[in-house]
Structures are given as C-alpha cells and as structure tokens.
Amino acid sequence: MSRMRITGSAFPLVDASGALLDNIDTDMIFHNRWLHITELSEMAQHALGNLEGYEDFAARVKPGSWVVAGRNFGAGSSRQQAVDCFKALGCVGVIAISVAPIYLRNAINAAMPAAQIPDLAGAVEPGDVLALDMEAGTLTNERTNTVLQAEPPISSVQVEIYRAGGLLRME
C-alpha cells in the first residue's frame, strides 16, 4: 500500500500575540451543554464554540483544514464529540505540540489523523499547506519546505486503525 500522506490547509488557533494556544480543553472544543447531541451533523456548529475568539470557528473554517494548536490539546473530558465536531466540519485532523491522552485515543479511533509535533511553535502560518505522512511520522510545511518530526512517533496501531477507517471497522 502506498504511503499515507494527508494534506490540508493550516487553521492555527492562536492568542493575541499569534502564539499557538495551549491547554485548549474539551469544554472549549465542545461545551458540555451540547453533550446530549448524538448526530454528527448537529455537532459541527458547536465546534470551538466556547473558545474565546473562535466562537465563530464553524463558520470560518473551510473543509480540508488542519486544526493547529499548542500544548495539551483536548485536555479534560472523554467526550467523543470533541473529535466528531471537527470531522463534521470536514477538518482533516489535528496537529498540536502535544495532545491529551484521551483526546488522542478518540481521534485515532475515529480515524481522524492527529500528530504531536514538539517543534510546531512558529513553524506554521494560517493557510500553509501541511502534509502529514502517517507512516514516516513527519509533517511537511509545503510553503516553507520544512519537515518536522512527530514525537512520540505515530504508533503502529494508529496507522492500522486509520487504514481500517476507524476502530469500529477493525476485524
């Protein structure tokens, strides 16, 4: 099988100074008042609805975007909706300096590419085309032509589940 290379356009989540936001928690991503929603299509509009400055994310983000963030992305609850809401918007996946463990699992299980890139700070501008090579565990910024390494590396199980199209499609 050919290498799995996923390409999308960067949508960085940043503070006023332009630095990637750390500790974006699951209540900022998908607030607990919407937890009763089980339909993917209804989840989309609430994505990042509780993150200051990004309340209108659902209207602004274009399909094919990478959600790009700082440290400890997705800290907090186990809600799958915090992954599903991005999928519902057609986002490609999540690239962050680090990702909270439960969030990372949920992304992997939903076959949403997610990678932890320690050297991400300052390396991505809005709209940059980023290509994630799932097997090599590398992220290429096609504008700057830099290659960054995922660390910890993307695990074999993540690749396997991605290839199957999600945990629930695994044999």
Add this chain to the structure above:
Amino acid sequence: MGQTIIEKLVSAKLGSPAAAGDVVWLPQDVVTARDFGGANVVKNFLAAYGADAAVFNADGIRFTFDCNAPANTAGYATNQQICRDFARRRGITVHDVDAGIGSHLLIEQGLAIPGITAIGTDSHYNILGAVGALGQGMGDVDVAYAFHTGQVWFEVPATVRVNVSGKLAPNASAKDLTLAIVHHFGSGGLLGRAVEFYGDVVETLDLPGRITLASMATEMSAVIAIIPPGASVLDWLGGRTNSPVETITADPDAKYVDEVTLDLGVIEPMIAEPYSPASVRPVRIVAEEGVRIDTGFIGSCTNGRFEDFNEGYAQLEDGGVAAGVTLKLVPATREVYGQILSEGLIEGFFQAGALIHNQGCGGCAAGQVGMTGEGEVQVSTSNRNFRGKQGAGRTYLASPATVAASVRAGRITVPEAKR
C-alpha cells in the same frame, strides 16, 4: 528486567510480559458507559455490529447514569432510555439515576480491586488508581468496541515515580495535598504518563483521600496515578468482594522515565483559581485579597465521600452559611447519602442552611446542581474550573473544609483546624 506497577498489571492481564511503549490489546474486566456518552456508545455499537449483535459479556458491562441524574433535559432523558432499552435486551445491569457516580460504585461494590482493568465514558475513571486498579476514561468509540470485544488497544505508558514528603497542616486534607501536586506538575505536566505515588503523606491517606488524589491525575493529563493500597485499604476492599485482594508492587529495579522527589513541607490549605486546576495558591494568600463568594459546592468524584462531607460539616457546626450565600451538597453515591443520613449530618447541614441534593456528579458536565451565572463566584470541591464548565461564573477549587469555611464567612477563608 524489573517492572513498574502498570507493566506488571498489564503483563498479568495478557499472560505475557509487557513493557512501556508496547501497544497491546488489553482485556477489560469491567466496561461501563454513563448517560454522558452512553447513547453514543449504543448508537456506535448498533451501527457497527448490527441490531442483534451480542456483547462480550453482559456481566462485565454496566450503565451508570450519574451525569444528569435525574435527567433535567428531554435530550438526556432520551439518551438514558436508549441505554435502558439496550441493556434490558441484553441482560446488562443499569445503575440508574438513583445510584450515584459510576467509578465510586465500582469501588463500593468490590468490582474495582487491585489489578483489574476497567474503562468507562468518564475521564476520571483513572480514579481507580486509588485502589491499584487500571481505570481509563475513554470515548464512545472505544467503549462501543469494548462492549463487543471486551478489549481495547492500549499503549503501555512510561511511569514517573513520585516520592512526596511533607505533612498536612491540622486544617489541611487530601485535596490540599492534591492541589499542591497539580500545581507542581502543571496541567500537562504528566502528559501520557503513568504515575506511582509514594511517601508517608500519601501512604497515610485513607481511601477517600486516595480517591481525591488519584482523581486529579486527569488534570495533569496523566494516564493514571496509582497509589499502592496499604493494609487498611486492602481490608476495606476485602470486605466488599470475595475475590482475593492483593496489591501489585513495583519491582525494585523497575525502569522509570523519571523519578521525582517532592518535598512539600507543611501543606497548608490550597485553592485553584479560575480558570485552571493548576493555578494554585495558598488559601491564606487568596483570602487576604478579599474574594467575596456567592455559592459553595461539596461533592463530585473528587470529594464526594462521607469523610469529605464530615470535613465540611466540622466547619459549620457552630455557625451556618452566610446570608446571601448558598451551599450545595451532592453525595457521590446512595451509600454516601445513607451515611450522611445515619450519622446525623443532614439535620446539621439543613440547620446550617445547606441545600442537600440527590447523589450523582452534581455540577460537573451538564448537571443540574452547581451551575453559575455571569459574575457569580463559586468555591467547589470538584476537579475542574475551566472557563464556562460550570456555567458563566468563576469557580475556585478547594477542600471541603475551605468550601465550608468560605460559605460561612461569605468570602474565601482559611478553615479552622478541626482535627
């Protein structure tokens, strides 16, 4: 080669040696879903495996309705009913809206004992580290998969060994120790790690205190914090199960990714300020700044045991809740409620002006107890104070004693020594 506790636990489950970094398919003893996430689990399960698909073992599965109990929105009520229907058709036990917090039920019912594996749609399932079990909060896809197969994929985490030294001040408790530790490591400070806690100040904690500490592993983004059960915890657990109860200990030559010695000296009452559980300062300092409060909350999986209510109660014995301030109490489980009742605390709390609610998760998630309005200030014993989590107000996290002393004074206040 020597093994850490989590390596031993996983190896025992698999019947073959496992080490940090290995990705394994880990069998689960208990798989649960709450009202939060439960309906999504059912939906995923049915879509993936079909309407007539069987679960791996009906006895190993529980539904626990603790988030929104009883349901206060039609959406939650419908989701709970979806779970009930699914459970009835398959002979699965439902701990309904009258039971309490799922993770605490597993401990009370002797299902969570050292060495077992459990998952649930609750990010604080690693609370089971308090009894030396491997609990993991997972999303509804993982749980649906485990309903069907009885296992989940698991990357064995590297372990950080933490030796804590220090002594609790007479007006401090496990929550103050916990907040001091969260402050030390920070929100993402133990990201993806297992933790083993040692040291006198940890080892002398009773089970409720261990639950408090283990519960906030999530707030440091750890996979789990294991506090190896000592004799008194093993005795307590032994009274709840017929299975043998034995602590898993790390090998002397176990390999740790990091060993941290944390000397906390005299641990005084601590408080986490909005909007991060790691924004911790001594209550003494915050109190000096004069923080007026509107409401207090005692409960949650972190501080919802009888001992927690007793600790708060002691601060209210000779004085009630200040005028214009409210105190909300939510016992973790029906058993805890029964203890508060039989020990006579309910009468005293009532006379002090407190509101006593039914058991459950209370203000966390979209619960009906403890929501705050714009500008409202809450002091809570729960574990998270993210912006907007418990409404539009500002939430401080503290011990039951600090919460009770603060609602009594109407402002954030250092509790009196009661032990």
